[in-house]
Amino acid sequence: MTSxxxxxxxxxxxxxxxxxxxxxxxxxxxxxxxxNFVWPMTRAKAEAWWEGALASHARGERLIFSAEVAGKLDGTVQLILAPQENQFFRADLAKMLVHRRARCQGLGTRLMQAAEAEARRIGRTLLTLDTKARSAGERLYARLGWTKVGEIPDFSASADNLSRRPASFFYKML
Structure with missing residues (x-):
């Protein structure tokens, strides 16, 4: 573990x-x-995406978590609150990102645990997410007790945009 x-x-x-x-x-x-993006990944694309996500955060539609050390932001994950009246108990986990310099240090686990704890605190008892099938993310979520409900083939283009990849869908009851 890191600091x-x-x-x-x-x-x-x-x-x-x-x-x-x-x-x-x-x-x-x-x-x-x-x-959700393909190469080349430009700062302009990332800035436009974060503009919308930060506005959503300001409206209370999502929560953004960070993993920081020595002034550096090395990871983040988001909890997106379901807005539907009949799904007041549900949220999606999204944009689990860990910088290359900080991988394999347990940050993904710690970010997920923080998001789950906050979801529990605010009464969100059903969490869902999707991830690239057969990926490190898929192994992480399974290890953390998430239940895989299936895969959809050819769900999204790979980052290099040369192929389509299946996605795995998970849920966790808190």
Missing amino acids: HVIRLLSPMEAQDRRADLVELLVDAVESGASV
């Missing part, structure tokens, strides 16, 4: 870390992460 601090960012703190969040998204996609 990273995992915490829920306020909307103002997230806005203040925008440049670091942009860099984290660019790094993730450039290293092949399947998080």
Whole structure:
């Protein structure tokens, strides 16, 4: 384990870390992460995406967590609250990103645990997510007690945009 601090960012703190969040998204996609983008991953694409996510965070629609050490943002994950009246108890986990320099240090586990704890605290008892099938993410979620409900073939293009990849879907009851 590292000395990273995992915490829920306020909307103002997230806005203040925008440049670091942009860099984290660019790094993730450039290293092949399947998080809705293909190469080339430009700062402009990442900035546009974070603009919307930060506005959503400010409206209370999502929560953004960070993993930081020595002033560096090395990881993030989001809890997106289901807005439907009949799904007030549900949330999606999204954009689990760990910078290449900080991988294999337990940050993914710690970010997931923080998001799950906050979901439990605010009464969100059903969590869902999707990830690239047969990936490190899939192994992480299974290890953390998430239940895989299946795969959809050819769900998304790979980061290099040369092939289509299956996605695995998971849930966890808290």
